[in-house]
Amino acid sequence: MTPGTTPPAPSLEVEGLAYAYPDGHQALFGVDLTVARGERVALLGPNGAGKTTLVLHLNGILGAGSGSSAGTVRVAGLPVGKRHLAEVRRRVGIVFQDPDDQLFMPTVREDVAFGPAAAGLRGEELDDTVRRALERVGMAEHADRPPHHLSFGQRRRVAVATVLAMEPEILVLDEPSSNLDPASRRELADVLRSLDVTVLMVTHDLPYALELCPRSVVLSGGVIAADGRTQELLCDTELMRRHRLELPFGFDPSSVTVPV
Amino acid sequence: MGSGHTHKLYRHGTSPVHGMPPHCKIAAVFGFVLVVVSTPREAFWAFGAYALLLAGVAAAARIPPGFLLKRLLVEVPFVAFALLMPFVAEGPRTEVLGVQLSVSGLWGAWNILAKGTLGVAASVLLASTTELRALLLGLQRLRMPPLLVQIASFMIRYGDVIADEMRRMRIARASRGFEARGIRHWGVLGKTAGALFIRSYERGERVHLAMVSRGYTGTMPDLHTVSATRAQWAHAAALPAAALAVCLIGWTL
Numbered sequence: 001m002t003p004g005t006t007p008p009a010p011s012l013e014v015e016g017l018a019y020a021y022p023d024g025h026q027a028l029f030g031v032d033l034t035v036a037r038g039e040r041v042a043l044l045g046p047n048g049a050g051k052t053t054l055v056l057h058l059n060g061i062l063g064a065g066s067g068s069s070a071g072t073v074r075v076a077g078l079p080v081g082k083r084h085l086a087e088v089r090r091r092v093g094i095v096f097q098d099p100d101d102q103l104f105m106p107t108v109r110e111d112v113a114f115g116p117a118a119a120g121l122r123g124e125e126l127d128d129t130v131r132r133a134l135e136r137v138g139m140a141e142h143a144d145r146p147p148h149h150l151s152f153g154q155r156r157r158v159a160v161a162t163v164l165a166m167e168p169e170i171l172v173l174d175e176p177s178s179n180l181d182p183a184s185r186r187e188l189a190d191v192l193r194s195l196d197v198t199v200l201m202v203t204h205d206l207p208y209a210l211e212l213c214p215r216s217v218v219l220s221g222g223v224i225a226a227d228g229r230t231q232e233l234l235c236d237t238e239l240m241r242r243h244r245l246e247l248p249f250g251f252d253p254s255s256v257t258v259p260v
Numbered sequence: 261m262g263s264g265h266t267h268k269l270y271r272h273g274t275s276p277v278h279g280m281p282p283h284c285k286i287a288a289v290f291g292f293v294l295v296v297v298s299t300p301r302e303a304f305w306a307f308g309a310y311a312l313l314l315a316g317v318a319a320a321a322r323i324p325p326g327f328l329l330k331r332l333l334v335e336v337p338f339v340a341f342a343l344l345m346p347f348v349a350e351g352p353r354t355e356v357l358g359v360q361l362s363v364s365g366l367w368g369a370w371n372i373l374a375k376g377t378l379g380v381a382a383s384v385l386l387a388s389t390t391e392l393r394a395l396l397l398g399l400q401r402l403r404m405p406p407l408l409v410q411i412a413s414f415m416i417r418y419g420d421v422i423a424d425e426m427r428r429m430r431i432a433r434a435s436r437g438f439e440a441r442g443i444r445h446w447g448v449l450g451k452t453a454g455a456l457f458i459r460s461y462e463r464g465e466r467v468h469l470a471m472v473s474r475g476y477t478g479t480m481p482d483l484h485t486v487s488a489t490r491a492q493w494a495h496a497a498a499l500p501a502a503a504l505a506v507c508l509i510g511w512t513l
Contacts, residue, residue: 056469059473061469061472061473086475086477089472089473089474089475090475092473094470094473096466096469096470096473098466100421100463101463101466101467101469101470102470104414104417104418104467104470104471105413105417106393106413106416106417107393113481114471114474114476114480114481115474115475117481118474118475118476118477118481119475146417147417148417148420148421162474163474166474166475
């Protein structure tokens with residue numbers, strides 16, 4: 001480290017995170033995960049591995065106070081806890097799986113404005129933020145339409161804009177490619193590649209992870225079972241089988257050249 | 261529901277009535293209705309004057325009379341009740357076309373019919389010149405409890421989503437050969453309604469999660485600043501003020 005410059009704190013640091021739901025079901029058994037600033041990481045894992053539980057810890061929806069949890073989560077150095085909840089939720093942008101859950105305001109513009117307005121932005125500054133966020137996902141011309149008049153792919157892109165508008169430190173996407181047709185899938189990939197934010201992408205869609213994320217971690221049975229370059233993980237057939245991760249028919253991850 | 265209804269009730273236009281701030285219009289309609297219901301029922305001519313006032317507003321809003329009359333049909337169930345009153349009410353009787361009718365019942369029926377029709381007509385005018393969304397903003401501006409405004413705006417947003425879900429469930433039922441024919445099938449419909457309720461409830465939880473994730477703390481951020489000038493208030497007040505004058509004359513005569 002050169003004197004005088006401290007490297008930026010990692011976007012996300014999870015240490016020894018364990019969690020049991022109030023009904024006693026334990027979902028996480030000590031998760032350790034560090035995501036450096038600017039990285040794009042895929043979080044892979046079979047159904048019921050605890051992926052969603054982990055995601056809900058990242059912005060403090062779950063954690064101390066709801067069920068029993070241990071361990072710490074830090075976002076850009078800031079510990080997730082009651083004291084910094086508002087700031088943490090601004091820094092962690094979660095895009096949920098169903099855009100109809102995410103888009104709850106009558107028009108696209110109002111929806112994108114919701115987060116920044118809750119943070120206190122008003123007037124022209126707010127309008128600028130909304131316009132910029134919609135431009136980044138290519139939806140600026142649809143600002144005044146109601147969300148239910150958009151196609152599913154467009155709604156998913158607006159959902160990404162709603163969290164981009166809050167200038168998050170890290171973008172967390174829950175199954176971003178689900179229910180998208182191939183063209184919308186490619187459009188969303190283009191959008192995600194063009195963003196200069198840290199991305200954590202929860203997915204079953206292994207080719208999509210390979211296309212977008214140089215690094216992947218496998219969450220299985222409530223712990224991180226593997227962490228490495230996406231292509232190497234996908235080529236490890238023994239590891240894949242052990243964690244119920246299956247590639248689509250005819251897909252050979254070793255045959256693809258991925259941008260490093 | 262939702263936008264579907266918005267389009268059905270609302271009639272797009274650029275008239276001075278359309279352009280008026282929503283909260284002024286709501287206050288004007290409310291004031292007008294109050295004045296109408298406090299008019300003595302014996303003052304027949306006053307109700308005619310009110311109708312003329314509304315016709316004037318409709319003309320200013322460029323709402324065709326046919327459109328207005330068609331929308332007035334929502335009133336029919338209440339009219340049916342009013343028509344019953346002369347037959348069932350007590351008191352002295354009179355004979356009309358050979359039928360014994362109660363005098364107080366006739367007055368009561370006239371009262372409901374005249375005041376109800378005027379109230380419904382005023383509301384129809386409000387709804388066809390103001391978008392649903394703007395109506396909510398207006399109510400918010402008039403200090404309606406924010407929780408109620410939030411509930412109403414979620415109804416607008418999710419009405420379509422839930423109707424769509426209901427449609428998919430109906431198609432799924434029909435695809436497996438189900439057709440509701442009589443009372444034996446009510447059980448299936450009941451279970452569908454239950455499933456729909458649970459799905460909507462769970463969606464509500466997910467929506468709340470998404471809201472909390474974006475900084476929701478119980479109040480919606482105020483995104484629109486609708487404000488009205490003195491002149492706009494004065495324009496909106498023209499209707500209830502004229503009605504009040506008619507009402508006062510009605511009482512003094």
